[in-house]
Amino acid sequence: MVGPFKITPGSYTHIFVVVDKFTKWIEVKAITNIESAKAAQFINEIAHRFGVPNRIITDLGKQFTGFEFWDFCQDNLINSLWGLQTLKSWAAGYTPFFMVYSSKAILPSDVAFGAPCIQYYEEGKAETSRWVDIDNLKEHRVAALIQHACHEQ
Template identity: 45%
Template sequence: MADTERIVRTCEGCQYYTWQTHLLAQALQTIPITWSFAVWGLNLVGALKKAPGGYMKWIEARPIMTIGSEQAMEFFLDIIHCFGVPNSIITDNGTQFTGKKFLKFCNDNHIRVN
C-alpha cells in the first residue's frame, strides 16, 4: 500500500486530475504577451444564436454575395487596417481561406495560417 501511495503522490498526471494536490507549491510563472490580437480566428457563419446568460461574442461582420478567397481577403484587409497585422490566424480550412489569393496575401504579410 505504501508503494501505491508513493507512486500516486509523485505522479504528475495523478496530481493534475485529483481534487486535492499533494505536490509542493511552486512560484507562479508569467506568460509573456507578444502583442494584442496576435492570433485571430476566422470563419464564415450563418445566423448567430444568443448565448446563455446574455453573453455576446465580439464579431466583425459584412454581408457578401459570394463566398470566395478574394472576398475573404478584402474583409480581412479591412480588419488589419483597424487592428494591425496578426502573427497567425486559425481558420476552418474552408475554400475561401485556402484559395491562392488569400494564401498569397497572408504569405506577403508574413501571417501564418493554421
C-alpha cells in the first residue's frame, strides 16, 4: 500500500499495489480508506482475474492484520488451494494431492454427505490398502512423468 496522497477526485487517498514476483506484472487500485475489508476485496479481485496467489507478502499494516482480511484468506484462499490440490492435472494425469500422499483425497463434502469411501471404511483394509498405495507410488510418478513428457512434445 502506498500513501497517503493528496485527496484526488473521488476522495482517493491511498493505493494498493500488487506485484507478481515472477512476471513483475503490477496491479494497482486507488482506495478511499485503508480498511481491512478493502484489502480483502482487492485480493479477491486479483484471485478472480489471475488465480489464487501462491503467497501474499505484506507490510503487516492494520489493513492486512484486521479480522476481515484474515477471515477472507482463511475462508477463500485456503479453500481454493484445496481445490487446486485435488484437481486432476491434464499434463500428469493425477492430482497433486495423489502425487504427494499416494492416495485419493477425502473431501470435506465426502465426510459431510457420507460418500461410499466413508460409509464402507474399514480400518484393517484401509491400512493394507495404504501400504499397497505407497508401494505403487514410484510407478505412478513414473507414469505421470511419461504423460507429462508426451504433452510437452
